[in-house]
Amino acid sequence: MEHKYTITADQLTKQFGDFIAVDHISFAVQQGEIFGFLGANGAGKTTAMRMLCGLSLPSSGKATVAGYDVFTQTEQIKQSIGYMSQKFSLYEDLTVTENMRFYGGIYGMRIAAIKDRAKEILAQLHLQGEKDTLVKSLPLGWKQKLAFSVAMFHRPGIVFLDEPTGGVDPITRREFWEMIYAAAAAGTTIFVTTHYMDEAEYCNRVSIMVDGQIAAMDTPAGLKKQFATDSMETVFLQLARKAVRTE
Amino acid sequence: MQQFLSFVRKEFYHILRDRRTLFILFGMPIAQIMLFGFALTNEVKNSKIAILDPSRDVLSMRITDRLEASRYFDLATAPRTMQEVDAAFKKGQIRMAVVFPQRFHQQVVHGNSATIQLIADASDPNTATTLVNYANAIIQDEQKALNGLQKVPYRIEPQMRMLYNPQLKGAYNFVPGVMAMILLLVCTMMTSIAIVKEKETGTMEILLASPLRPILVIVAKAVPYLAVSAVNVASILLLSVFVLDLPIQGSLALLVGESLLFTITSLTLGLLISSVTNSQQVAMLISLMGMFLPTLMFSGFMFPIENMPLPMQIISNIVPAKWFFYIVKAVMIKGLGLHAIWKETLILAGMTTFLLLVSIRKYKIRLA
Numbered sequence: 001m002e003h004k005y006t007i008t009a010d011q012l013t014k015q016f017g018d019f020i021a022v023d024h025i026s027f028a029v030q031q032g033e034i035f036g037f038l039g040a041n042g043a044g045k046t047t048a049m050r051m052l053c054g055l056s057l058p059s060s061g062k063a064t065v066a067g068y069d070v071f072t073q074t075e076q077i078k079q080s081i082g083y084m085s086q087k088f089s090l091y092e093d094l095t096v097t098e099n100m101r102f103y104g105g106i107y108g109m110r111i112a113a114i115k116d117r118a119k120e121i122l123a124q125l126h127l128q129g130e131k132d133t134l135v136k137s138l139p140l141g142w143k144q145k146l147a148f149s150v151a152m153f154h155r156p157g158i159v160f161l162d163e164p165t166g167g168v169d170p171i172t173r174r175e176f177w178e179m180i181y182a183a184a185a186a187g188t189t190i191f192v193t194t195h196y197m198d199e200a201e202y203c204n205r206v207s208i209m210v211d212g213q214i215a216a217m218d219t220p221a222g223l224k225k226q227f228a229t230d231s232m233e234t235v236f237l238q239l240a241r242k243a244v245r246t247e
Numbered sequence: 248m249q250q251f252l253s254f255v256r257k258e259f260y261h262i263l264r265d266r267r268t269l270f271i272l273f274g275m276p277i278a279q280i281m282l283f284g285f286a287l288t289n290e291v292k293n294s295k296i297a298i299l300d301p302s303r304d305v306l307s308m309r310i311t312d313r314l315e316a317s318r319y320f321d322l323a324t325a326p327r328t329m330q331e332v333d334a335a336f337k338k339g340q341i342r343m344a345v346v347f348p349q350r351f352h353q354q355v356v357h358g359n360s361a362t363i364q365l366i367a368d369a370s371d372p373n374t375a376t377t378l379v380n381y382a383n384a385i386i387q388d389e390q391k392a393l394n395g396l397q398k399v400p401y402r403i404e405p406q407m408r409m410l411y412n413p414q415l416k417g418a419y420n421f422v423p424g425v426m427a428m429i430l431l432l433v434c435t436m437m438t439s440i441a442i443v444k445e446k447e448t449g450t451m452e453i454l455l456a457s458p459l460r461p462i463l464v465i466v467a468k469a470v471p472y473l474a475v476s477a478v479n480v481a482s483i484l485l486l487s488v489f490v491l492d493l494p495i496q497g498s499l500a501l502l503v504g505e506s507l508l509f510t511i512t513s514l515t516l517g518l519l520i521s522s523v524t525n526s527q528q529v530a531m532l533i534s535l536m537g538m539f540l541p542t543l544m545f546s547g548f549m550f551p552i553e554n555m556p557l558p559m560q561i562i563s564n565i566v567p568a569k570w571f572f573y574i575v576k577a578v579m580i581k582g583l584g585l586h587a588i589w590k591e592t593l594i595l596a597g598m599t600t601f602l603l604l605v606s607i608r609k610y611k612i613r614l615a
Contacts, residue, residue, distance in 0.1 A: 105253020
């Protein structure tokens with residue numbers, strides 16, 4: 001069976017003046033894969049991800065997301081992806097239901113579909129009792145899980161998660177990853193950036209960015225073998241120490 | 248369209264949930280109209296004065312009666328010495344003192360001249376000037392009457408009549424001024440803050456990553472403030488008509504139309520500010536310093552533009568509120584129609600179009 005790639009990048013580059021934030025990166029992500037995108041601060045992870053989401057125009061190279069070109073078809077890309085940013089991405093002064101209704105609305109979902117999906121998500125998260133609670137009064141872990149569900153609200157084929165678990169306790173992170181697994185099992189492609197090496201272990205494949213380039217890319221097991229160690233931490237540190245630029 | 252409506256609804260939630268801001272948004276115009284209408288008025292009414300009259304003769308009594316009878320003055324105390332006058336000033340009991348000399352009538356009749364001292368509390372210079380002018384006018388009235396009997400060629404021009412409008416109604420000036428200020432404050436400041444807030448919290452990224460067209464984000468942000476402004480214009484006009492007795496002389500439709508135009512001007516200004524800043528504080532600062540202060544100074548609301556040095560007069564032309572202020576005064580107070588203000592309307596519309604074009608160009612569809 002031939003692999004179906006939902007994200008491809010070929011020599012993708014982003015330059016800000018003299019500074020090359022992302023330097024000719026190439027990779028391909030399969031459908032239903034959990035693709036970990038690692039790198040130290042300032043390595044270019046977020047910039048690369050923004051180019052793929054249509055938030056930032058690449059300087060050169062080629063890339064497609066869900067079969068659409070990042071230069072010319074950003075509207076179609078935006079319709080077929082979900083996005084969760086580093087910063088908390090729900091509206092604190094809106095209730096749980098209102099947040100879901102809003103995101104469903106801006107993705108052009110019909111009212112009946114929004115209602116059904118909202119019910120489904122509330123059930124998944126066991127949040128039925130909190131549906132009319134303002135988001136600001138929810139605990140951080142719940143907010144984070146809700147933010148992920150909202151990014152998945154319009155059932156996108158691909159979801160981009162930019163450091164989704166920052167500042168969350170280990171138990172919640174575990175639960176969060178269970179949600180990611182469930183989504184991937186259902187066929188959603190997950191593109192996730194992270195700092196946490198234990199999370200890197202959860203990914204099907206990992207790429208490590210150093211100074212805007214992809215320094216290594218393989219399964220976690222393959223990387224550990226390649227660097228003759230039993231922890232991703234060591235792999236990452238070995239690569240990241242070579243970095244010239246700092247943030 | 249449904250995308251747009253979900254967005255507008257979300258914006259209304261933001262505004263309605265924030266009770267404190269909401270209260271300020273709707274309360275501010277009412278408070279300002281009331282303040283300017285009743286508290287901060289420069290009308291001189293029932294000011295407390297003291298009269299020190301050691302002569303107590305026909306003429307001094309007649310002047311005293313006139314002062315007392317006028318609605319500008321209220322006789323608070325009748326001190327007997329200058330020390331008592333001094334004390335009354337210090338205690339804040341009086342705003343002005345009228346001091347007659349000894350043998351006042353005799354001095355006038357035999358010496359052909361006498362002086363009356365008018366002492367005013369100049370810690371509030373405007374009021375002091377006004378009080379002195381009025382007292383002066385009353386005294387000169389009396390003097391004229393006296394001169395008429397004596398057939399002495401003696402005429403004094405009552406200059407204050409030209410300086411103040413006959414009824415001394417401050418409302419003529421401040422209702423249009425408050426309207427300009429409120430619209431600018433609500434639309435420019437609140438819109439820019441609302442957009443920048445999305446940037447600050449990171450939700451702007453989510454919005455940009457969504458298929459929602461960026462122009463819809465902007466329009467959806469502006470709609471609720473347009474509604475808030477409409478309510479504010481209505482409340483200002485209602486207050487001025489029913490509480491301040493300042494009728495709308497011209498066409499109401501024209502007035503509302505012009506207000507709408509200025510609201511859009513302010514919204515585009517807010518949009519422009521939001522596209523060049525990334526934090527709510529900066530947006531607020533620019534709105535206040537860059538918009539609010541010039542409006543206060545250059546619209547002609549507080550300080551007459553004609554009295555400014557030429558460079559300042561030229562600068563005042565780029566302040567949109569100046570034109571709006573002129574238009575509102577013309578329509579509301581002078582009762583003029585579009586024929587009298589089409590030039591100003593055109594200038595305002597031109598400014599709005601220009602600002603809109605610039606801000607749409609500036610608005611970043613992509614993050615970088």
